[in-house]
Amino acid sequence: MKDQLRFKSFLLSFLSGGVLLLFFFLATGSLYDLLSLYNYSQTTVYSSDDGTYTTLTASDHTSTETNGPRDPQGRWDGDVTIVQKKKTVPGGTWVVSSTEHVHMEEGMRHGRSITTYPDKPDKEVCYHMGHVINCQQKATHVNNAGTSAFQLLSEGSPWFMNSLAVYGFEDTFVEAYMDTLELLLAAYEFSVVDFSSYYNDLLDSLSLTRYDTVTQANAVLSLIQGFEEMKNAEFRLAVLDVSRMEGGSTYNHMAEKYPGYLRFLALLDISEPDFDEFCHEFDSIMNSYGPLDMEDPFFVDSVDNRIIATLDVIGSEEEESGAKKGAIKKAFNSYVFLQEAVSSDVANAVLFSFFEYYNRGDLIQQALRRAYLIGNGVTLVPTVTTALLSIESATSANLAGYIVDDGGAAVTASGIVWGTSYNPSLDDQVAADGSASGIFSVTLDGLTGSTIYYARTYATNSAGTAYGNCISFTTEGFVIGILEEQQQAPGLEIYPNPASDFLHLRIEWTSYGSAELSVMDLNGRVVNHRALIGLTPGKEEIELDLSHLPAGLYHCLLEADNQKVQSARFMIVR
């Protein structure tokens, strides 16, 4: 009898164990993704074999692997492959969700993109500096009236749909989510300036509903994309330039190359002396971290880390003084907060300028805002892009402008604005021979040789004038150092440019000593290096053999003992 009782107890325990496992499975099933889906890490590795970088952004269930070359500013630049993977079962194997092959320039998709999927036909999309265009480069959106936010998102950023899909959000679900956002947004009184606040309210109202996971996934994707967008922030670009020099001043460089940034700060009531003082402190802290190796493939990443750390230090000082409590740390969490926080505080203003770029990473918000404005009958300024076609000679260059979208009103003027400062405007040189829609090319004549120029497309409609992305190019011939202030540095003249098999460098030494000459490709890899010793004041000519190098753009760097650095860009053509 006892044995029978034991046997029954064993059987029932076995049964209960099964029930326990089942309920454990259910309970963890409801928790598992909440615990880990939206925790992600990002790592980047460099391959010295082909000079490419691979960035892996992964959570427990999703991963995005981006492989390709980067430009000197750390942006994707060249032929890039993006592989999205997911795990359908926790602990399972990775399954490829999509693979995209695309050419990128300055971090933007530019050219034909082919995406392959394991379970549906390939998708081909053409981009022009980040914007989707018709592959025949003929059509342009004339009017978006009646277009939903989802349509704007899925047609304008089809790659983003792949990113959402890897999280398990199919297009139909994202459409329902965005339709709901639009529906709820319609209940608010129309206001352009309050849109950001409305958007945050909408996200709050949808928390703890079936849409909160897509909100969370978008927050992660916005963060990742936002940091990519921030790579174009003027302040960062200036600090990167200065980091490549020895003893450069961020303020001087900003004033020289980015005067538009000072005008932007003036709008925020930041005076130039205040900004100068801030930059002085910023430079001091940056320098205190010690020298950086420019040949290190992670040079740009190191500078980025230092920028964030330095702004954090300055922000913490201000926090301690009670000036803007926690503004910097909170800034990355709340756009609205930062908008309210900006006053005369320089560090916050600089962060605000970063955040202007960061906020572009929230593509759902961008699409919703655009649909909101269009739906309320607001005419938008056109959307335009700029790309460099070719440098014809020392005095001539060809550029392409593209009117992606006319904003809902006829374009009355368009063309290219150019100058020697970043983000030129109609106040600078203007080549006003653009078209009313689609792509057009403009030849800039009368350029000065050996000069770095900046250019961007502009287009005007009844809502105003819009500018596209700013590109830079260097005309053929002698290229001066990065800063005019480097008067004491040795002079470096290179020719011919473009070069073929040989490059001649004419260097004017101002003192005795030694120097090192390095040629780097766009990936930052040193492809030629020469030690120059026993130098005496005067001119010296050096010939570099380039016959083993592939065609492309290169960076020539001269480091002399006790003297500042000189650099030049040149092109090899085959």
Added chain:
Amino acid sequence: MKRALRYLLPAVAAVALGGIIYIFLRPPGYAFIHWLDASGVKDLTNQLKGCSLFPAHAVPGWVVYSLPNALWAFSYSLIITGIWFRGRSGLKYFWLASIPFLVTGFELLQLTGTIPGTFCPQDMVLGITGMISGFLAGLKLTNPNNHERSTTF
């Protein structure tokens, strides 16, 4: 067997109701739904989602996020009570004790920071309510005075 069905049927119904809430009201991105997809019923769950009559954002959050766990706590508590409460084996104390451990364990471990996640009092309250309801229902449904006599072990 007939006695077992008395508590098994409501237990299965509670599990099913929790699953329905998941399928209809929970967004993609949850493991439970991944598992359904992996089990080959993805198209079916997508169709079911498409048939949902509820405007998802209008359903209270506690229904979507806390009720399924409460229903599963009810179900587990009911089954374990049904199996063991009238038993004579000493193992029944182990299994009955497993009910509060399982139901409150995840939340308490989150509260102590042992596992990642945010402690949610609402989940805890509903989970305990489900557990007590399941226990009481188990007592009631297996009470030999209310039903035909059953053998004990």
